[in-house]
Amino acid sequence: VLSAAHVRWGIAGPGEIAERFVAAMGAAPAGRVVAVASRSRERARAFAERHAIGRAHGSYAELAGDDQVEVVYVAVPHSHHEAVTLLCLAAGKHVLCEKPLALNARQAERMASAARQHRRFLMEAIWSRFLPAYRTLGELLAAGQIGRPLLVEAEFGFRMPVMPAHRLFDPELGGGAALDLGIYPLQLASLVLGPPDRVVAVGAVGDTGVDELVAALTAHPGGGVGVAKAALRANLAGVGRVVGESGTIELAAPMHDPRSVTLTSESRSDVVPCAYDGDGLRFEIDEVHRCLAAGELESPVLSLDESLALARALDAIRADLGVVYPGDSA
Amino acid sequence: VLSAAHVRWGIAGPGEIAERFVAAMGAAPAGRVVAVASRSRERARAFAERHAIGRAHGSYAELAGDDQVEVVYVAVPHSHHEAVTLLCLAAGKHVLCEKPLALNARQAERMASAARQHRRFLMEAIWSRFLPAYRTLGELLAAGQIGRPLLVEAEFGFRMPVMPAHRLFDPELGGGAALDLGIYPLQLASLVLGPPDRVVAVGAVGDTGVDELVAALTAHPGGGVGVAKAALRANLAGVGRVVGESGTIELAAPMHDPRSVTLTSESRSDVVPCAYDGDGLRFEIDEVHRCLAAGELESPVLSLDESLALARALDAIRADLGVVYPGDSA
Numbered sequence: 001v002l003s004a005a006h007v008r009w010g011i012a013g014p015g016e017i018a019e020r021f022v023a024a025m026g027a028a029p030a031g032r033v034v035a036v037a038s039r040s041r042e043r044a045r046a047f048a049e050r051h052a053i054g055r056a057h058g059s060y061a062e063l064a065g066d067d068q069v070e071v072v073y074v075a076v077p078h079s080h081h082e083a084v085t086l087l088c089l090a091a092g093k094h095v096l097c098e099k100p101l102a103l104n105a106r107q108a109e110r111m112a113s114a115a116r117q118h119r120r121f122l123m124e125a126i127w128s129r130f131l132p133a134y135r136t137l138g139e140l141l142a143a144g145q146i147g148r149p150l151l152v153e154a155e156f157g158f159r160m161p162v163m164p165a166h167r168l169f170d171p172e173l174g175g176g177a178a179l180d181l182g183i184y185p186l187q188l189a190s191l192v193l194g195p196p197d198r199v200v201a202v203g204a205v206g207d208t209g210v211d212e213l214v215a216a217l218t219a220h221p222g223g224g225v226g227v228a229k230a231a232l233r234a235n236l237a238g239v240g241r242v243v244g245e246s247g248t249i250e251l252a253a254p255m256h257d258p259r260s261v262t263l264t265s266e267s268r269s270d271v272v273p274c275a276y277d278g279d280g281l282r283f284e285i286d287e288v289h290r291c292l293a294a295g296e297l298e299s300p301v302l303s304l305d306e307s308l309a310l311a312r313a314l315d316a317i318r319a320d321l322g323v324v325y326p327g328d329s330a
Numbered sequence: 331v332l333s334a335a336h337v338r339w340g341i342a343g344p345g346e347i348a349e350r351f352v353a354a355m356g357a358a359p360a361g362r363v364v365a366v367a368s369r370s371r372e373r374a375r376a377f378a379e380r381h382a383i384g385r386a387h388g389s390y391a392e393l394a395g396d397d398q399v400e401v402v403y404v405a406v407p408h409s410h411h412e413a414v415t416l417l418c419l420a421a422g423k424h425v426l427c428e429k430p431l432a433l434n435a436r437q438a439e440r441m442a443s444a445a446r447q448h449r450r451f452l453m454e455a456i457w458s459r460f461l462p463a464y465r466t467l468g469e470l471l472a473a474g475q476i477g478r479p480l481l482v483e484a485e486f487g488f489r490m491p492v493m494p495a496h497r498l499f500d501p502e503l504g505g506g507a508a509l510d511l512g513i514y515p516l517q518l519a520s521l522v523l524g525p526p527d528r529v530v531a532v533g534a535v536g537d538t539g540v541d542e543l544v545a546a547l548t549a550h551p552g553g554g555v556g557v558a559k560a561a562l563r564a565n566l567a568g569v570g571r572v573v574g575e576s577g578t579i580e581l582a583a584p585m586h587d588p589r590s591v592t593l594t595s596e597s598r599s600d601v602v603p604c605a606y607d608g609d610g611l612r613f614e615i616d617e618v619h620r621c622l623a624a625g626e627l628e629s630p631v632l633s634l635d636e637s638l639a640l641a642r643a644l645d646a647i648r649a650d651l652g653v654v655y656p657g658d659s660a
Contacts, residue, residue, distance in 0.1 A: 150534070150543055150564050159575065200530040204480070204553035213480055215547050215555045223534035225545045227557060234480050234573045243564045245489065 007289050010035040010069035010093070012060050012084050013076035014047035017098060021073055022051045024281035030289040037063035060084045064091035071121065071288065074098060077167055078174030079327045082107040085122070089114045094121035096288050100183050100314055101307045103174045103327045108311035112304040121297050123288065124307040126187050130283035133251055133258040133274035134191075137242070140272075141192065145263055146244025150224060152192045154185035154240035154255045157213075157231030162206060168232055169208040171325050176210035177203075178317045182230035184256040186313050187302075188240050189218050189226025195309030196220050199316035204233070211321050218313060337619050340365040340399035340423070342390050342414050343406035344377035347428060351403055352381045354611035360619040367393035390414045394421035401451070401618065404428055407497055408504030409657045412437040415452070419444045424451035426618050429513050430644055431637045433504045433657045438641035442634040451627050453618065454637040456517050460613035463581055463588040463604035464521075467572070470602075471522065475593055476574030480554060482522045484515030484570035484585045487543075487561030492536060498562055499538040501655050506540035507533075508647045512560035514586040515570070516643050517632075519548050519556025522572050525639030526550050529646035534563070541651050548643065 007030055011018050014036050025031055033053050038044040041058030048056035057063045063072065064087045071094035074084050082102050085095050095115070101124040102108040115122035128134060141149060157177065160168070167173040168180060178201075190196060196218035203214035212233045218226035229236060240255030241248060247265030251258040257280050261272045276283075291299050298304050318324070337360055341348050344366050355361055363383050368374040371388030378386035387393045393402065394417045401424035404414050411432050415425050425445070431454040432438040445452035458464060471479060487507065490498070497503040498510060508531075520526060526548035533544035542563045548556035559566060570585030571578060577595030581588040587610050591602045606613075621629050628634050648654070 151545070151559070151561070151566075153559075198532065200532065200547065202528065202530065202547045202549040202555050204555065213553070213555060215481070215557050217530065217532045217545050217547055219532040223543070225532050225534065225543060227545050227559065229481070229483075229557065231481070231573075234575060235578070236481075236573065237571075237578075241567075243561075243566065245564060248565070248567075 005030070007031040007292055008034045008068055008070045010037065010063050010066060010072045012037050012063055012072055012074045012088070014038050014043055015075060018047070018073070018075045020279050021075065021281055024279035024285055027278040027282045028285040028289065031285060034068050035063060035066050060087055064088045064093060069093060071096065071292065078103055078179055079172060079325070082111055085111050086114050089118045089120050089122065092118065092120065094292060096123050096125050096284070098125045100124070100179045101311055103325055105308060105311040105315045108308050112308060115297065115304065119297060121288070121291055122304060123299050123302055125284055126183070126302055127281050127284040128184060128256045129187065129191065129301055130287050131257065131274070131280055132276050133261050136261045136272050136274050137249055137251065140249050140261070140263055141242070146242065146247035146249055146265060149192050149242050149244045151227070151243040152189040152224070152241070153227040154188045154251070155229035155236040156181040156184045156238060156254065156256055157229060157234055157236030159235050160232055162208070164208050169206070169210055171209045172327070174325055174327065175208070176212070176323055177230035177232045178211050178214045178314055182214055182216065182228055182317065183310065183314065185228035185230065185240070186216070186218065186226070186310055188255065189220065189228065190306060190310060192242050193220035193224035193226060194222070195306055196226060196313055199313045201317040201320040203321045205321055205323055209323065211318070211323050214317060214321060216313070216317050335360070337361040337622055338364045338398055338400045340367065340393050340396060340402045342367050342393055342402055342404045342418070344368050344373050345405055348377070348403070348405045350609050351405065351611055354609035354615055357608040357612045358615040358619065361615060364398050365393060365396050390417055394418045394423060399423060401426065401622065408433055408509055409502060409655070412441055415441050416444050419448045419450050419452065422448065422450065424622060426453050426455050426614070428455045430454070430509045431641055433655055435638060435641040435645045438638050442638060445627065445634065449627060451618070451621055452634060453629050453632055455614055456513070456632055457611050457614040458514060458586045459517065459521065459631055460617050461587065461604070461610055462606050463591050466591045466602050466604050467579055467581065470579050470591070470593055471572070476572065476577035476579055476595060479522050479572050479574045481557070481573040482519040482554070482571070483557040484518045484581070485559035485566040486511040486514045486568060486584065486586055487559060487564055487566030489565050490562055492538070494538050499536070499540055501539045502657070504655055504657065505538070506542070506653055507560035507562045508541050508544045508546075508644055512544055512546065512558055512647065513640065513644065515558035515560065516546070516548065516556070516640055518570050518585065519550065519558065520636060520640060523550035523554035523556060524552070525636055526556060526643055529643045531647040531650040533651045535651055535653055539653065541648070541653050544647060544651060546643070546647050
């Protein structure tokens, strides 16, 4: 039974991450997925049946027009984030949009403007930020456990065979390591040191025209430094590290989903377990529910201005590497 | 008794590293320290007495003119590497010069030119390269254990109080993290991926005008990427890592003096112990002896061209950070 207290979600894009989202919603009692949409009605129906979702739409416009839906989880490829998000916002829906918010900063700015204009909630789905480990990180920093943070380094990389048809290698879909994986280390540096004011990158671009290996440096207000690495070509250890004047906090690998945090200061190390049950997406879902209940149109944990700064950082990285998407010209 | 077979060394600059050098020479039977020089005859004499060295000179010119000396170990502050090295080369001495080779690339180029012109041996004292661990690294790479190397990351940093009078904080002496510590991670990337063809850096410059924290990216021929970090303001873990297409080789911290190497490929990790006795400087001393005996004027392990590339990399880092030394204008 769907009570009035339930937040009613629609899902745009019944892919792999949407499967995780539905599983995570099971642990978030305040919400319920009531609809799903795909460009293929068949795919939408199959997904709806698999998850006992009442309504299956054959287009995103149908989903945007569904008056049972309050908030849409946009889980289509990066290249379509903007179009689907604008459609939903214009129809009065709130939106949680998968990371990266858009293909480039210009698209992201249009999305943020639309959310503000229509007075609807919009957040980039950087789920890691809402995990227990990230809360612990914030508490340790706030308590001054490592003094002033100076350096944030993190990485996310794995080796996969080059598959030109796979979205990660396809410029049409906004492929490449930076947008899909690099956003995680970048957001960690931004979280700890503030949004970057300069970004430089080097890397390797593969035959399909996307970045398969990238390292970026970010300069932050006050002199903080970020080091972000991402790769589709090599396995990276995946640790996240905040080095402060008097100690280091380490997010266990993988830093986008750490299950423990280690604080090292002077000669002593303490491990803080940050385990949790179920799918980690549930913490960002809780935050959306909290914001909607409180009438907040942006999360204080991840503002639209910060998402725009991250989008500009990704633009700068691609500019340094010479990666251009067909969608950039739109 | 000094036999004709002994290589006769003079030391310019009786400081801390010279103490280590003398200790290391004890384990290198082919060589003998026969003279030491300082701008202060008193300091030279005290050093000579402490180490039973026969000759103490009150100027570097005296040392250069000492016909008992074949090769000079230049261990004066960075700012004086060029002047002392040129003096020694012009007087017909071979030179092992502490790292970094000079304050900037222009000085380093003049030094390399002088060595070539006078047909004397010259090498930058990047002692790490000659350690057992680095030899193991080279063997593992040559054997294809991690496939093509893609990414080299390394760091060297410690926290020390800001002491304006200390050489590390003094622009007059070429202070800062990059020249003193950053050279180690930079040379590792250069060793594995070839000298860099592009360098970018961000960091923090302190009140005395030197870089106290620096992160640099290096782009190498063929698409390899280097990440180098150095700090006077924070303790860095100090691991060195070479990430290849099919595995990773890790140099144990501190990466400038690792005592083991770990090879990780697929799901398996093997630790190769690379311990040694005595002071690690002895391996570079052995290399100088080998080169002199073979009539080689440069070491194949660290050519002057590579040292020039490293000097240019340090210049680029300082340019990005805005660190200028008074000695740069000379």
